[in-house]
Each structure stands twice: as structure tokens, then as C-alpha cells.
Amino acid sequence: MTDTALVIGGTRFIGRHTVEDLLDHGYAVAIFNRGNHENPFADDDRVTHVEGDRKDEMDLKAAKLSIEPDIVIDCVAYQPADVEAAVDIFADVDAYVYISSGAAYGREEIPKREGETPLCDCTPEQAASDSDASYGPRKAEGDRIVFDAAMDGVNAMSIRPCIVYGPDDYTERLDYWIHRVETYDRVVVPGDGTNVWHRAYVKDVASALRVVAERGTPGESYNVGDRRLVTLEEMVECIADAADTSVEVVHAGERELAAAGLEPDDFILYREYPHVLDTNKLADLGWDSTPLDEAMAVSVDDYRDSDRDGSEWDPGRDAEESVLEILDTL
Incomplete structure (x- = not known):
């Protein structure tokens, strides 16, 4: 039955x-x-x-x-x-x-x-x-x-x-980063790129x-949560691989961001203190997560088929360009 x-x-x-x-x-x-x-x-x-x-x-x-x-x-x-x-x-x-x-x-x-x-x-x-x-x-x-x-x-x-991501995500949090990777050669990542927010x-x-x-x-x-965690920078690189492209990840500290009127928290999926969940208890029931490259490939394909662009989370490309100009002079 x-x-x-x-x-x-x-x-x-x-x-x-x-x-x-x-x-x-x-x-x-x-x-x-x-x-x-x-x-x-x-x-x-x-x-x-x-x-x-x-x-x-x-x-x-x-x-x-x-x-x-x-x-x-x-x-x-x-x-x-x-x-x-x-x-x-x-x-x-x-x-x-x-x-x-x-x-x-x-x-x-x-x-x-x-x-x-x-x-x-x-x-x-x-x-x-x-x-x-x-x-x-x-x-x-x-x-x-x-x-x-x-x-x-x-x-x-x-x-x-x-944080949940993938096809049909109306929050568009990951879409912001996919849009950046597919649109620009250089992507600003706050901090040193090593912060972790479990997804x-x-x-x-x-x-x-x-x-x-x-x-x-x-x-x-x-x-x-994903059984394999990645940093914010690694997530951007994973998106680039799934999109069959390459980008330069540019780290921006608080001082450089502030000069353009930005803060690290203006970038979605950035979290100053790592947020990590132990998933062993669920895995003991026989559950497992999808390999990250496979999950990201599906997410990128879904983004391309949608009209989402993550613009709700956009800190402003003009401000980012100002940050890049500052960093290029250092």
C-alpha cells in the first residue's frame, strides 16, 4: 500500500x-x-x-x-x-x-x-x-x-x-554571486575570502x-548542510567552474570597502564568524549530500533559465569599481 x-x-x-x-x-x-x-x-x-x-x-x-x-x-x-x-x-x-x-x-x-x-x-x-x-x-x-x-x-x-541554495530559490542569494561571475572578470570578495557560512x-x-x-x-x-564546506572564495571559484568561465577574485578589507561606502556585510553570504553545523547525526540515518560541483552546476543552469539576477543584494557595481581602483593603486 x-x-x-x-x-x-x-x-x-x-x-x-x-x-x-x-x-x-x-x-x-x-x-x-x-x-x-x-x-x-x-x-x-x-x-x-x-x-x-x-x-x-x-x-x-x-x-x-x-x-x-x-x-x-x-x-x-x-x-x-x-x-x-x-x-x-x-x-x-x-x-x-x-x-x-x-x-x-x-x-x-x-x-x-x-x-x-x-x-x-x-x-x-x-x-x-x-x-x-x-x-x-x-x-x-x-x-x-x-x-x-x-x-x-x-x-x-x-x-x-x-542557508539553502539551488533551483527555484526565490531569495536569489546565490544568484547575486552567479550573476557577478557571469558578468565581470573581477569579483570583489570581502575580507580574505576564507569566511564560512554553511550552505x-x-x-x-x-x-x-x-x-x-x-x-x-x-x-x-x-x-x-553540505557535507563538504567551502569558503566564500571557494564558492565563487566553484560557480566559475560550473559556468565554464574564470574570474579574478579580489579581496577587499574593511578599510578599502569603507572608502567606497561599503561594509563586508553588504555582500550577501558573507558572515564574520563561521556558521558550521555538524551533520553527522543525519548522515547516520543513511543520508548524504550531493557533490558540490554537481549541485553548483544545476544551480547555475537554473539561474540561466530564470529571470533572477540577485539584484536585491547588489551593493552597487560602481562602488565595487571604486574599491578595485583603490586596490589597484596599493
Whole structure:
């Protein structure tokens, strides 16, 4: 008998790739959302669409009754109240998997480990917020709700991805760097190029959700990220290889950037203190990540087929040219 998966979300980025992964592994799949975004599975008779608002408990209950899912993947639980409702409504499913975040960790250490690195605290005001500043605390509180639910017998688990990249990424964070590599011969990288912000390929996040649903332990969380980490400079070089081109990486320190009105943090995917997640716990379930060159090649091809350019994150090429002129005189 075919197992049924209900994906809360399911049409954008992580949710979309999760649906594809589940289909590839023989699941009958239903997606539950408000229908505000284009449904890439509208013509796929293997995917059932249930329209509703995940904030409305009656809608969630109706989706459960109509689909009768074996597993539930929750891609769009952004506030603790969302998780609280879900672990109650889906208390009797074989597995409920909540997407938390590496941002849930409340202490900077290398690497961050499940069950060892403390999570963020979350105030009632943060729990009800939708600000960027409260994102980590809200995700951490969702984790704690999952842990409590498991103590009450719910087969609830969570995964904590780091920065996610890959096809269909509407955040366009990696697209900024792909655009730079494909457009210019010289690419400005802040600092000495060795900073590390752990990243996770979206298809690997999708497979992790399924693997945790199938083999995970209730009440546990699992970090998700590329098994091979690269520095920011190495990422730019990996993009260049995937794009079959070459670029000169130019390092710019704080002084040179400041002369052009820039700061290192103006460059997306730069992080002063390394953010690294230990992924051994997930690997012990039999999960593995996609080789980095393969993941980047797919990401570059998807970028070329899209109208994305990462311009939202652009610090300004004129300012970068000023930095290059300064560095050329040194």
C-alpha cells in the first residue's frame, strides 16, 4: 500500500523539491496551502492540492480528514503557534517533520551540534512577531514544542537547515554571486575570502525531510548542510567552474570597502564568524549530500533559465569599481 505524504506548503523552493523527492520515492503526495503562488504540480495527477490557510485550525483539520496522511512535512511553520497546532492536529500520524533552522542555535561555536549547542530563547513578543530579528528564536521555540510533543507520544521531529541554495530559490542569494561571475572578470570578495557560512543544497534538504520522516527518532532534531564546506572564495571559484568561465577574485578589507561606502556585510553570504553545523547525526540515518560541483552546476543552469539576477543584494557595481581602483593603486 502506498504511503501518503501531506506537505504543508509545497509549491515554492524547499516545499517544491520535497514534493518531487517524495514522488520519486513512491509516495502519494498532497500539498496544502492558500494557493497564492503558482502550483508547479497543477497538471500532475499524482499530486492532490488542498486549499486552505495553515493558520486556520479548521482548515488543517479538514486537510487531515480528506488526505489521511501517513507523514506530514511542515515547510511553512514560521511561528510557534503554527507548530503547536500542527503537533496537536497530526498527533497520530506516523511522522510529523518540522522545518526549523540553523538560526535556532543561540550560541556561536564551531560546529553547532544538536542537543549540545544551546538554542535561542524566545519571548512571547518574539513568538508573535514576524521580524527577521525574531526568526531564530521563533524557530527554536518551534523545536521545543516538537520535543514536548514527542514526550507526549507524538512522532514529531525537526530538521535544521543552514542557508539553502539551488533551483527555484526565490531569495536569489546565490544568484547575486552567479550573476557577478557571469558578468565581470573581477569579483570583489570581502575580507580574505576564507569566511564560512554553511550552505545546504535544496534537493538535499528535501531528501533529509523524507529520510527523517522514515528513519528519524521522535523528539530529535537533525542538522542539514553540505557535507563538504567551502569558503566564500571557494564558492565563487566553484560557480566559475560550473559556468565554464574564470574570474579574478579580489579581496577587499574593511578599510578599502569603507572608502567606497561599503561594509563586508553588504555582500550577501558573507558572515564574520563561521556558521558550521555538524551533520553527522543525519548522515547516520543513511543520508548524504550531493557533490558540490554537481549541485553548483544545476544551480547555475537554473539561474540561466530564470529571470533572477540577485539584484536585491547588489551593493552597487560602481562602488565595487571604486574599491578595485583603490586596490589597484596599493
